[in-house]
Amino acid sequence: MDGGKEDNNANNTSNVVPKSSKGRKKETGLGLTHTKDGNFGEWYSEVVTKGEMIEYSDISGCYTLRPTSTHIWRILQKFFEPEIEKMEVEECYFELFVSNKSLQKEKDHIQGFAPEVAWVTRSGDSDLENPIAIRPTSETIIYPKFSKWIRGHRDLPKKVYQYCNVVRWELSNPTPFIRCREFLWQEGHTAHATKEEADIEVLQILELYRRLYEEYLAVPVIKGKKSELEKFAGGLYTTTVEAFIPNTGRSVQGATSHCLGQNFAKMFEVKFEDEKGEKALAWQNSWGYSIRMIGVMVMVHSDDKGLVMPPKVSAVQVIVINVPHNDSDVNRKIENACLETVEALCAMGIRVKQDPRDNYTPGWKYAHWEMKGVPLRIEIGSRDLENKQVRTVRRDNGAKVNVPMAGLADTVKVMLDDIQQSMFLVAKDKRDACVQVIKTWDEFIEALGQKKLILAPWCDEEEVEKHVKAKTKEESGACKTLCSPIDQPEMPEGTLCFASGKPAKKWTYWGRSY
């Protein structure tokens, strides 16, 4: 690879078959009409549709996931599944439907979910005798089975997971991936003999979720614990990985790992005979991540040209484009070089495609594949052939570098790794630049106005959080606790809560949230 960044393909493109790249562009509707800084919401909708990640349906809040999206989903699954199988979590598939009776068993839980539950009341032309609910999550479906399967301490730990769809009929603004009425997720459910064992697992899973975000999606997250107000309905405590969208100043609950304590075990009679022959309640966890991850990835990385995909999850990692020449002999050589490049990269396990279509100009193709977020573009024109090189263009930062054809696949592998790393570091720098440590209410209000991710000393009292929410409520929502980082910064003695003035108990992130 050489460091030459001069635009030598200006020469290549001067020989292209004369088609108006601009005209084409308009005609095919390439390009976004909104910018990320200008109108984030509209920009996001455009990116996920024009980037061919989703297609809207005629039912609000329900979306088709196109191959670009399902590919990411599968890659995440391929990492996660073996990891939890090492932990001896077994795959099951539980039912879509839950009876009203089961759903009602845990009072706090159903209160949390009831407003969003979709009910089936009819089949064909007949009313069902008892309406049934579509799972918003599966605790109330799975735990009656746990109650059957678990008898003695030898049946513990019991650990199951499933990948499935769930339905939450939310009334607020639906957003593809981020807030859908139907979404795909992974959910894990486990029962343990002791709280200690359950506690350990909660954090093991949280670490896997962090790795999905940071190592695969190149999105930095904060591992933390939710407040009492924000924890999972019916659970004991909730841990989370929180992502942050600098453009909107909003946080996203990225994935959660809950310790349910013994509440559900009591309601669903998940009991076991311990080694002394006495009946005991199991300690339970549940944990899940969803396609929301994909939306966060798009929000963090993509730009005004379209999607920007981290190489590890991109269905196409490299796109090879021939820059045509007027001389048909030269043209044939260019096309051969493209083919050879594809074969060489493919042999190295790189996911590579070429775009040899002769009814589009190179310029059109560049824009087309930029919209799809392909991490690296390789252009090959006549000048490149002469110099035994190719021109590479990175999607993440636009860097153009000429790379010798000899050893190209190895170089590309290194470049893809570098793009992955660099996307994470850039995103992390941006996120870190938004973190604002505050100590007083005034600083808090100022930081909130500046869309900061606010880290504040807090007394950890529910009433205080409610008070802050009430005082910051506006159309775009209220400011609330996001999480108390597991990795707590030092808290100097005598530090007071920014909101109540009482002694602070922990550092906690605050902000608006998706």
Added chain:
Amino acid sequence: MDGGKEDNNANNTSNVVPKSSKGRKKETGLGLTHTKDGNFGEWYSEVVTKGEMIEYSDISGCYTLRPTSTHIWRILQKFFEPEIEKMEVEECYFELFVSNKSLQKEKDHIQGFAPEVAWVTRSGDSDLENPIAIRPTSETIIYPKFSKWIRGHRDLPKKVYQYCNVVRWELSNPTPFIRCREFLWQEGHTAHATKEEADIEVLQILELYRRLYEEYLAVPVIKGKKSELEKFAGGLYTTTVEAFIPNTGRSVQGATSHCLGQNFAKMFEVKFEDEKGEKALAWQNSWGYSIRMIGVMVMVHSDDKGLVMPPKVSAVQVIVINVPHNDSDVNRKIENACLETVEALCAMGIRVKQDPRDNYTPGWKYAHWEMKGVPLRIEIGSRDLENKQVRTVRRDNGAKVNVPMAGLADTVKVMLDDIQQSMFLVAKDKRDACVQVIKTWDEFIEALGQKKLILAPWCDEEEVEKHVKAKTKEESGACKTLCSPIDQPEMPEGTLCFASGKPAKKWTYWGRSY
């Protein structure tokens, strides 16, 4: 492997720690209370629950798939997915819900499915403005998108698939795997420029379905074409792989590959501009297989001791059981030999487990793992140690063979292949023995009474099939066409239809069906 089949482990077991194997058996409820020949329906329910494949839920027709089942499902997927990806079929995920408007678009289609559609009419406490349907299949969800995505001939062929759940609220007897209200399936949907291309794909997919049944589940199937009366609602023609259950004399539609013709394309405006610039309707296919496959596998292979799993799909292929000895030194050596055996088999990629639990007798364990259908059991006792061998016991035919410890893993690999082959051949012989070729109505009625799979010359007229159905109708259903085999036997000139006496057009299988 030696051929000695004398029961030399009788000596091993004489030294076992004295626990009543019989008492244990009763206490833990091992063993089936119904037989396959005695009461097939009850036997099947018992096998799938005691074999830990499914768990009943409190909603009729909905079942939990336990790890034994999901493992089979995944193995099938791992074969099928790369095969269709070679055919450039791309994975998508389409919505669970379909609007009434879309659902109503193809008249025959909705007529076929309407009585079984589950309707969501409420969210939380509010009635939905427009009730929405849960997909019974996804044609009406996917084709409005095809209409958007397909513009010109370059967009064809368009090929997508998904693995998902569908809901058909059937009122007849639900049966785990075979007839469920919610079930998992794979569905593929493709659009082509020409009928020829669509036709070819229909059969390519059908061949993959045959391979899933025959190569993975060891279940013989017949590839054939459905009659007009039995074809997919709204389609042009339907091909099927038909399986047969000798014990009940019933056939099962195993998986189907449909050519939809241009009916759906017309209704959903799936049009493209052809090379001449003219608008044309696409030719469409849809095809699917479901967890029904797993039920067929259980019905065909399992016996009065429980499940019998084909090695290729079994989560556990080999179970290693120590036969304890009174001498603790010997015991330790036996346990070490078990561990070494597990390690050696594991290293060869064999899915092996041991059952070292000391609170159960070997006899109890044998019955336990037989119930779960594990293809091969390895027993190791003191006599085996002395002779540097292990005792192997096949689940499919009970054959007991002593195998030298040296080279054990290689021998076991061969044995597992042999079990897989042998299970298929035994099932095929049984199925073939049930096929009865008939020529007249009297022969037909006799064969039907004998629960045969009837192959008859037929005039291929809808009215005649309706007539046969009416005349054979009883509580357990009517006899109907199953399929006309693609591989047609010779039809001597002048052969007449068994039912109408008109000239026969094709050989067709008839029978009762699940």
